[in-house]
Amino acid sequence: MAFGGGARASLCALVAASALLLGAPAVGATAATTIAVSPALEPIETVEPEPADETEPPESPLPTPTPTPTGTAEPTGSPEPETSAPTEPPETEEPTPTPTPAEEPTPTPSESPVPTQVPAVPPAAATATTSVWSWIIAAVVLVVAAGILVVARRRSEDEDVAEAAVPAASDAPKTALESAARTAATQAAMEEIGEAMTDAGYSVATVRETLEDVARANNLVGAEIIVFPTALLVSSRGDGPSGTGAVSSGEHDLLLHQVDELQGVVDDARAGIVDPAEIRARIARMRAARPPYSPVQRGAGYVLVSAGLSVLLGASWTGVVFAALLGAAVGTALLAGERLAGRYRALLSVGIAFGVALVVLLGLRLGLDSGVLPALIAPLVVLLPGALLTVGSIELATGQMVSGAGRLAAGAMQLVLLAIGIVAAGALVGIPSLEVAPSSTGLGVVAPWIAVALFGVGIVVYKCANRASLGWILVVLYVAYGAQVLGAVFFGGVLSALIGALVAMPVAVLVARRPHGPSALVSFMPAFWLLVPGALGLVGVASVLGGDAGGSASLITTTATVVGISLGVLAGTAVSSRLGRPVL
Template sequence: MSVERGVAAVVLTVALAFAVSPVAAAVAAEGSGITRPQVPTPVSTEPAPETPAPTDAATPVPPTDEPEPVPTETGVPPTAEPTPTEEAPAPTEVPVPDEAPVDEPDNTELAPIEPAYADPDVDPVSWIIAIAVLLVGIAVLFLIRRRAPRRRVNEVMPAQAEPQTHAEPAVVLAALESSGEAMIDAGYSVVSVTEALVDIAAANGYPTAEIVVFPTALFISASADGQLRTGVVSSGHSALLLHQVEELDDAIESAQSGALPAAAVPSRIVAIRRLPRPYNTAQRLIAYMFLSSGISMLLGASWAGVLLSAVLGAVVGSLLLAGAGTARRYQALITVGASFLVGVSVFLLIRTDIDPGVLPSLIAPLIILLPGALLTTGVVELSTGQMMAGAGRLAAGSMQLILLAVGIVAAAGVVGIPAREITSAQEPLGALGPWLGVAVFGVGIVVYQCARPASLGWILLVLYVAYGAQVLADVFLGGVLSAFVGALAMTPVAVIVARQRSGPPAIVSFLPAFWLLVPGALGLVGVASLLGGDTGGVSSLVTTVSTMVAIALGVLAGTAITGRVRRGPGAI
């Protein structure tokens, strides 16, 4: 029995060892963090041992321990499923058949435009002053109309009267050539020159004379007794001053009526060209300072800007007076040099805290060089069918603007321009400033252009009427139409003034008012902006062209009104 119990105990021990060994290995692996692969429990295919029959001399044999399997540690982590790196392609849209286009209504609306009188920036004091000035001007005109006008020569003897003598063709041709050349130098339009020369030819017995006038040339053809005489004159080389223009106007009227013989016309013209100036060089230089200061007041400068304009006006005036006798081929250099000096001075000064106003300080010293009158006269000539003359003046005026703009742009490139509003000063002179500027401008233009001292009052009357009409029209009609009204108002006033005993010819009082109204400043700003790469200058050029056309139409309308009052060279 003891032997059987011993054998049973050995068998039970071996069975327990096989049963416990997988559990112990799993616990050990779990504690060390290593996952132990599951090892299947070996299943014995051998038949279960039979219990041997007990023998007396049996010797117990110890059981053989089978080797316990050792788990193999692997450091390779389990492989993760691969993540796709490329996005799935977008689904292809199925083409939809094109539908017939449907016209949608255009919902574009025009930007609202307020009437001119609704502008909140309009200063009521300014247009009240304009009304008062116009009323005073009308009263003065009414009073002088009641006085006996001076007797003009062409009113004593009409221009179309039969000539008393029949001059030789060569004599008449010389009279026409000298008269036409002087009128072109004085600034008359080709229409006025043609009409005056036709009257002179008719007064001397050549009513069929053919006359062609250009701004720089004159072609005259006269025939008598089967002989044709033709003359060609180059003109426009030297400008006449206002005191010379006044004498020329009287001489032309005398020649139109026949009171001045054709043989005496050339010598009279030569004497007019040699007339001494009523003011010396120093007085004219000071007058240019007044002229520059007055324009700066009109453009909205501050007191500092007025002072700067006067100083720069002295510099530019000195250049112009010194270069008066210079050949025409060097005039372009004087123009560019003057604008460059003005530009450098202004651009350096605005870098300080002084606020002179950029536009007034740039434009005012260059006022005489601005071709506004030339451009507007060209528009007048184009409007009257003089295409060659009108186109030539427009080309010359545009070139003058470009020369001035080149100097300003060059100055900006050398000095640089800080960000600054260019229209006017931040602290202008106020509502009374421009009206004071008209008087200062009038005094300056009379002395610098050498008008007779007796003409000062009449010229100021025309200036104030023109400016007052422009300011008042600007309130109700806007900027472009205001130029038309100003030109329309000043033309008959200039003609009425010319009928007075002490009044200057119409063109003498008309030209200063023309300089006051013409938009040369806007044109210069536009061209300078375009040369500097700013496309915004196009709007300034468009405004300039529109204003010139408006002034031209105003002059034509005023001439039509006054044509019944007086016909002569002074009828612009």
Template sequence: MTRSTGGVLGAQVVPTPVSTADAVTPTVGPEEPTPTPTPEVPTVTPEPTEVVVPTESAVAPEPVPTPEQSASQEPSQPAPTSTSTVDVPWTSDPAVQQSDIPFGAIVVAVLVLVGAAVALTLAVRRARAARAVTGRVGVREPAALTTAIGVLDADTRPTVVLPRSSSDEPTTVLGAVPVADPTRTGPVPADRDPAIDTVRFLLVLGEAMVDSSAPVVQVTQTLERVGAINGAPDAEVVALPTALLVSVPGRTTTQTAASTAGWRQLRLHQVQDVLAVADLAESGAIGPVEGTARIREAVEAPPLYRGRTRVLGYVAVCAGLAMILGGGVLDAVVAAVLGAVIAGIQLAAARMPAAYQALVVLTCAFVASGAVFLLARTGLGIGLLAPLVAPLVTFLPGALLTTAAIDLATRQMIAGSARLAAGGMQLVLLALGITGAAALVGVPAAELGAAAEPLLGWFGPWLGVLVFGVGVVFHHCARRPALPWILLVLVVAYAGQVLGGLFFGGAFSAFVGALLMTPVAMFAATRPTGPPTLVGFLPGFWLLVPGALGLVGVTSILGDSADALSTVVTAGITMVAISLGVLAGIALGSAIGRPGNPGLAKF
């Protein structure tokens, strides 16, 4: 057993080297499991468990809500800044907050408008009562109270039925006989076409209306109505500021005639006479022959007042306008003196050819502005705007530019553009004279907006309106019975402008003034002593003074002023606002004065 054991041991020794080699390999085998510390791989897996520590760091950012709380505290501090940012979109405050109109002027404006509204309402009610009484008695009302109103009416040609004669001869056809009075005009001779007299009358009437500064749409519609009354319902009229074309179809031929227009400016009493003839012709009260004679008599009539009275009237116009523009007593005195000089120059140059009237405008602007600039250099403390613009008010194309805006608003593009160009040329002439005097004397044209402190307070402009109205009546030769009505229209226009300026600002205030004055002017035309509507609000155009704003703007451009463009734009907006206000006022008056609701006259 021992040997076997030894043999076994010996046998074991022999393979020992081999087994050692073999043993080395297995030792490598066990060494492989030793590095197999797969537990180390799980130790790698715990390392991601250590990544949980960043999750703890993510827990650490829990203080991040604390900065959120601090951020919530920060907006609480800029809360006032947030309110300031809310104010940023509002480029300007409401006009009421920015207005510097005195309280007394506002109170007077409200009282004036309330009183005018009450008086107008009472008068309309009386007109209704009178209409009811005359309707019961069977008396026919005047056409001025029964016809439809105005500029905004379309296709309002009356239908006229001519009386039939017992004879079939064409000589018995009456050319211009109204149905109510067939004895006014006799039968038309056999060798004379009645269309000839109708064409002549329409041509003369239209030319006079254009010279009266009537809008083209009013001229066209009036002539079409008159033609329909006189047996020419198919009459065609083309009216322009400088030309007139009338075509009336006759029995065998078509009568067409053309004439120049707009080369003269009628005075207010002439305008009243021309429009009175137009009203009578529209109602059929006069025929073409008589109407032609009366129109020619009206346009050739001499001035109502002597030259001295007209000069004093222009002095009052200048003084009143200076007070309306915010000038003081010294400004009004200077404007009045210069107004007398300008009126004298006008009377001396009245017979000059029309081609040289531009030189008169340039000379007057140079003389007036030179005197004002020289006085400004003496240190008297006068303003520049009021004493400079007021003496030149007769040359300011306020009515012309406003009528141009009305033509454009009523789609009369050719007439509106022509009048707008003429008004702009007038402003350029005035601005050229002013800047020339400023260059000679040394006063910069940019100071035209300067104004002295008004010495009469808020009452000064209201007094200026009354003085201005009286001066207009005597300088432009309106009839004296029309004075109270013209003053009423002017006061209402200025009151509307004051309240419009309070609630809407400067440019839109002219719209309110024109809107309110137009129905008053239309109502005044229905009174026995009242002037026609156009005569009533022509002074209102001069009062609202769009031309004055345009004059300052054009002069500022020639004087290299940075605010010149904005001033010209403001003047343009003012003109458009006035024209739209007039159209809106005519529509309002039309609604009040329709045949079933009389009380206002037609435009």
């Protein structure tokens, strides 16, 4: 096929341009064609390595796509990723040391909230919930009791003058106790006295002091005495061979009429006016004495104790009825279990607590008001180890570590036993949601003062105090409760027990100086149960065993209450020490 001259010239130009782009001269091209195309291809040779010049040959679109991938792939791929990868990793390690010095100046602003943490605490009188009439009644009761004690004190001073010459007649029997037989008899009498005093609930310091006075009054020189709550060791050294006696004690509790008789024996033995054989005979008669009240009367007395204490704890009328009924049942069970051994008494305590809690919680389940709740504590008042914890605290404060720790451990165990019964009853029937308001009783302002009299009469009958002791016991109870009410106004609820014990102790000692007055322990023991140091602790232990962490606050309050009563007893003993009669 023949081409024209123009077509042939254009074809030769395309071949020459392709040869120049590929770097080889065109075969069969004339010199004229190369010269004619060269001016148009010179700028392409200078811009060959740059990828941007590939866009210039728009006039010939067919050969341009083939050479472009070969020249552009070499410079673009390899050098660019090598420089970026190794430079950036070390820069990440730089921010690690910077945050530590930057946080050092932070403790400076923490000093500012320190003064704001001290809240303003108003006086206890400003926040007291006790009514004004209760203050007035408490003040009147204390004034009347003070007048009675002043009159009794003047009469007792006149009688002490007549009794001052009695110890002079005791010189003769003292000189006759130098033989070995008399030494053995004196040691046996000391063992009987120590065992009886431990059963009565005296502290080991009081028992030891009393036995030392008895040994001194009977010319028993060099006697060594070791007293524990459950054991007594007496070692005597006379003209003959020395002997040591060991007696177990604390296993048989004494009633109040027995404690009163024992105090008379102790006073005579300390003065040295009775024979050792007579001491042992009187103690034996004291232990064998029948109670002045029948079991039915004692059960009725426990009903009064439970009902009166429920009023003092803030019960409603329904709660008082519940407490009286439960008091009858608990009193019957306690009277039936007086002759049980110690291991069975522990089970009896758990069973009584379980039964009382079961009845009260079922009543709350049936929709009764929260005023029934004090009926949970009032029937258990005699089982509460208030006196045990207080005497243990006194012994610890006076250096008797073994006895004090033992009594505190026994008291804590008694609380745990009672709390286990309450927790078991709560787990069986459940505990409903309650809103217990303090002082929610609607019984009136005079009701607590009437309840004190009911409590006093009931405790005298149930614990079998002498009938002549009833009036004096009521005086001590009213003084203790009145002082506690006023102490709660000015010092708060925890220290109110301290004030009550501090005031009641000298009053009990003054009452004991009366010819027909009860011993200090007999008139003061009901005040222990009135102040109820173990009631708060029972609720706290039950709360802790039930999984309530808030019960620990109640345990702390109980500890402070027990310590407060102990300090009050110690202070009251220091005030009345010159009267010469042991109280605890």
